[in-house]
Amino acid sequence: MTSFQLRTGAPGARILAFGHYQPSNVVTNDDLAKTVETNDEWIQSRVGIKQRRIAGPDESVVDMAVQAGGKALANSGLSPADIDLVVVATCTQEATIPNASAQVAHRLGIVSPGAYDVNAACAGFCYALNNASDAIRGGSARNVLVIGAEKLSQWVDWTDRSTCIIFADGAGAAVLGPSEETSVGPVVWGSAGDMAERIYIKDRNSFLFQEGQSVFRWTTTNLHTVAKEACELAGVKPSELTAFVPHQANLRIIEAIARKLKAENAVVADDIVEAGNTSAASIPLALSRMIERGDVPSGTPALLIGFGAGMTYAAQVVEIP
Numbered sequence: 001m002t003s004f005q006l007r008t009g010a011p012g013a014r015i016l017a018f019g020h021y022q023p024s025n026v027v028t029n030d031d032l033a034k035t036v037e038t039n040d041e042w043i044q045s046r047v048g049i050k051q052r053r054i055a056g057p058d059e060s061v062v063d064m065a066v067q068a069g070g071k072a073l074a075n076s077g078l079s080p081a082d083i084d085l086v087v088v089a090t091c092t093q094e095a096t097i098p099n100a101s102a103q104v105a106h107r108l109g110i111v112s113p114g115a116y117d118v119n120a121a122c123a124g125f126c127y128a129l130n131n132a133s134d135a136i137r138g139g140s141a142r143n144v145l146v147i148g149a150e151k152l153s154q155w156v157d158w159t160d161r162s163t164c165i166i167f168a169d170g171a172g173a174a175v176l177g178p179s180e181e182t183s184v185g186p187v188v189w190g191s192a193g194d195m196a197e198r199i200y201i202k203d204r205n206s207f208l209f210q211e212g213q214s215v216f217r218w219t220t221t222n223l224h225t226v227a228k229e230a231c232e233l234a235g236v237k238p239s240e241l242t243a244f245v246p247h248q249a250n251l252r253i254i255e256a257i258a259r260k261l262k263a264e265n266a267v268v269a270d271d272i273v274e275a276g277n278t279s280a281a282s283i284p285l286a287l288s289r290m291i292e293r294g295d296v297p298s299g300t301p302a303l304l305i306g307f308g309a310g311m312t313y314a315a316q317v318v319e320i321p
Contacts, residue, residue, distance in 0.1 A: 013136035013144075013176045014183035015321045016078070019071025020172040020288035021064050022275065023055040029165070036161040043165045048251020052168035052276025054153045059169075061093050065104045065149035068171035068284070073108065076175035078143055080109040083175075085141035087132055088117045089124030089148045089280040091309065092155055104147065114141065121199070122247045122308025123189070124148055124280030125172070126316060129304070130187040132176045147173040148280035157207040166250075167208065168276030172284025185234030188226050189314035192218070199309035219253050219307055224260035226315050227305050234317035236301050241266040243290065243302035243320065248272035248282035263303070267295050279308060287320075296320050 028051045029040035043049055055064065065088055073080065088101040101115035114135075120127040125148035132144035149171035158164045176184070195218060198211045227246075231238055244266040246254050251272055258268045271286035278285055283304050290296050298320055305315035 012179060012182035012184065013133040014179035015318055016175045016177050017072050017075035017321050018172065018174050018284060018288035018291055019068050019073070019075055020170070020285045021067035021071065022053040022170045022285070023059060023064070025054045025056060026051050027054050032165055036159060036164060038161045038165060047166055048270070048272055049165065049276050050273050053170055055151050055169040059151070061090055061149050061151045062100050062103045062107070064151070064169065064171035065100055065147045065173070066107045068149065068173040069104055069145055069147045070108055072173035072175050073145060078175060078177070081111070082143045083110045083113055083145050085114040085132065085135055085144040086110060087128040087144065087146050089120065089128040089146070090117060090150055091119045091121045091124065091279060092150045092152055093117065094154070100149065110145070120280070120312040120314070121310055122249065122279045122282065123306035123310070123312040123314045125283045126187065126304055126306040126314035127189065127312070129174065129184065130189070130314065130316060133184040136176060136178055142178060144176045145173065146176065147171060148282070148284050150279040150281045152208070152277070152279060155201055155208045160207070162212060163208055163210055166277045168278050170275060170278040170281045170285050172281050172286070172288050174284055183319035185230065185236070185317035187314055187316045188230045188233065189312070191313070192311040195311040196309070198311065216250065216253060218311065219249070220256040223305060223307055223313060224257050226313055227257060227261050227303060230303060230305070230315035230317055234301070236317050238263040239265055240301060241303050242300040243267050243269070243287070243296045245269040245283055245287045245290070245302055245304050247306045247308060248275065248286055249277055249307070257305070266303070280306070291320065
């Protein structure tokens with residue numbers, strides 16, 4: 001690492017590269033105003049979104065995961081033969097059997113890897129990233145492909161303006177490998193099961209429900225302390241962060257956590273403006289796009305924090321590849 005040292009005391013894992021994928025279909029706020037009672041000003045003032053990407057009817061979670069995973073793999077300089085574990089974070093897989101990860105691995109030419117899915121909703125990528133880091137540090141895997149992929153559009157009622165304005169589709173991925181110095185900090189994670197009924201899908205014939213005001217209050221009240229604890233465990237001060245990449249749930253939530261964190265030198269991800277809320281895909285999608293644009297320097301610390309249905313949450317400091 002060039003400018004900071006995570007305080008963990010043992011060799012571990014590092015992120016080698018990111019990749020992302022977004023569907024080509026762009027849906028603007030004006031487009032939504034043609035079918036539900038809303039307008040661009042109302043949507044932007046409440047959630048900060050201008051547009052979002054929606055997958056086509058024949059485009060699946062696995063399809064998007066393959067695209068993002070393939071780009072991350074290419075960017076890492078590794079070959080499919082180098083990957084021995086694939087983890088896909090998703091809560092919107094069309095069917096739970098078979099899992100997405102084994103299908104993604106097969107389509108990418110990764111032969112006989114460990115493969116499993118993680119459902120921690122919008123915190124899923126951070127959960128999967130920690131699992132991958134632990135697998136490498138523990139010797140269970142050498143190189144791991146971690147993907148967050150979601151097709152929320154198939155679980156949204158497009159006549160319900162409280163949800164259809166927020167959720168979107170996409171995928172983001174990272175490749176992790178071994179490192180002499182730990183570049184993925186300790187995770188701070190947890191859940192608030194008493195909040196489980198605030199965001200849920202009742203059954204396979206139902207649409208996603210979200211009690212927006214309760215979620216807003218809970219996240220803006222509790223999550224800055226989780227973010228600060230992740231920095232403390234990594235031995236990094238918030239002022240030393242070059243990037244803060246929270247789950248892209250709502251621009252007002254992002255801004256509120258950032259203010260309380262006081263990471264004044266960090267670029268704060270605001271991918272939600274153009275990408276919408278893509279659940280487990282949002283953090284790797286946002287960070288991949290930031291790296292691609294040159295917004296964040298390699299070798300510097302970024303804080304990731306995911307939070308969502310469950311309520312689940314997880315945060316860790318990582319080194320930008």
